[in-house]
Amino acid sequence: MTTNLRIAFLPLTDVAVLAVAQERGFAEEEGLSLDLVRTTSWATLRDRLVYGQVQAAHMLAPLAVAVTLGLSQQPAALAAPYKLNVNGNMLVMAKDFAAALDPDLAGRLADPLGTAHDFAAAIGLWRRKPVIGVVHRFSSHALMLRYWLASAGVDPDRDVVLRVLPPSLTVEALHAGEIDGFIAGEPWGSAAVEAGLAETVAVGERIWRRGVEKVLAFRQNWMEENPETVDRLLRALVRAAAWCDEPDNHSALADLLAAPRYVDQPADLIRRALAGEMVNRAGEPAIPNPDFMLFSREATPFPWRSQALWIYSQLVRWGMVEHSADSAARAGAVFRPDVFRRALAGSDVPMPGASMKLEGAVHSPLAVGSRKGDLTLGPDRFFDGRVFDPERIGDYLAGFVQLR
Template structure:
């Protein structure tokens, strides 16, 4: 007898692992019947999960932390036993604004620090305080955008306007002149470029080489009460992630995601992120970025607690929460490597022996200890060269200029 699971998602390329698990039969082989609930906004998705309308959700990693800490609504303990992928987003700005930046788009994308300084100069030339769309206040998009802008002395709370809107509405908001640019997961940046509305000015993979993105989130109480279907779902998603990461499957995956029930955008646009061939300016040759989006390689699904704590550090940095040891512990505990290990204990999936690491310290591919199989981690550097030691959060935060 199959177990029915309702799972909420947003129309984004990085919903691929969930969608492929359903469409390619990986979930069915684990005795699961997935009912994937297409949702427009992150706020609606959050409420559907918190109030029990769905069993699980593809969720912004910072939103899972924020909900648990009571920053996004009344506190509701969430748990994330796996990541849905890393990277996959980009900053796009109106073509007129982008003309003030480095004209060589490949050089622009490969030098995020220099581009941030160009961006700071462009602000003074723009016709108004730039309005930049973000998909949620508590998103990796907003946190990385803040980090990137601040590196060039831009105050994201004073020098620009950050406007929250669902990712699927970003292109129309640009077309209507309501925003001057946005940061969102694919394929929406590519859609804005294809429409001639924008150019790519930065990509998430160059801000943080292995930046945490979406997670699979559960209510903590439901996760604890239902270990068997949780484990089966994680096993199905692990197989799906391997299928999604295989370049031989990218055309089929693009076609699958283009379905109106899922992302509802042209397969060619969706395929750009999967292949890592990013068209940064309409009509120009794509810029190769093979690590633009990862699903399975390098133990991508593994929920490093150090990444949850990096998210927490940014919430502290931007005065969204006060730092103390108890709050930090609660934030770190949202990511559940123990559940991931339990679910995949009998599989051949390689996974780290540790649950935390120093983030941003890997410059070249690095072989690490694994409980099963061989595991190599890819470069995870931050664009400004900083490293984050999860055991020294206060020292890390002291390295940044104070914010208001």
């Protein structure tokens, strides 16, 4: 008997693994049929999951933590046993604003710290306090943007305006002059660049390499009550993710995602992110960025609890939640490596032996202990060189300069 699952998603390139699991038969081979429910905004997607309209969701990782902590509308305990991707977002700004930055795009993207200081200087030259679109207050993009701006002394709550709007409306808002730039997952940054409205200023992959992006989120009680179904879904997603990461499949994947039922944007724009061949200024050659978005390799799907705790640390840093042992424990428990290991126990998928690590400590490919097979982790460095120890959150936060 086939089990039907309703899963909410937003039209973004990083829905790839879910789309491929359904369209290429990986879900069917596990006895599943996925009803992928296209949703416009993260707030709507959140509500569909919390109120039981869907069983799972393609969700911003910080939003899963925020909902669990009661920071975003109706509180509910969510669980994320699978990461759908790492990286895949970028900050684009109107061409007039970008003109005040280093004109060498390759140099601009390769030096996020220097570019942050250029950005800080450009704020003083701009005609108003810059309005930057973010897709949700509790998004990886918004937290990375805050982190990046603060490195140059920019207070994201005082020196710029962060305006929330759905990813699919970012380009339209930029064209209308309602915002001066935005940070969002692909393909929306590329769409703004292709339209000649913006230039790329920074990419998430250069702010936090292998930074957590989207997760597969469940209501915790539903996940605990349906372990066999969850395990089958995770096994299908692992196989789909491996297919997505294969370069030979990128053209077919871009064509699939370009369909109206998924992203509904030109296949070429979508393919750029998949291949890491990003055009950052209209009419110029692509700048290679092979790690722009990852789905499978280097244990990408594994839900490190330390990454949930880094998200938590940023929520504390910006006054969104008060630090306590209980809050930290609940935040860390959103990511469920135990469920991932259970689901893949009978497979040959390499899995880390630990559930937490020092985030930002890997500067070059590193072979690590794995419960099955060989596993090499890629660099996970933060652009400012900081290392996050999940067992010393207070010390980590004390190391940041207070902006106000």
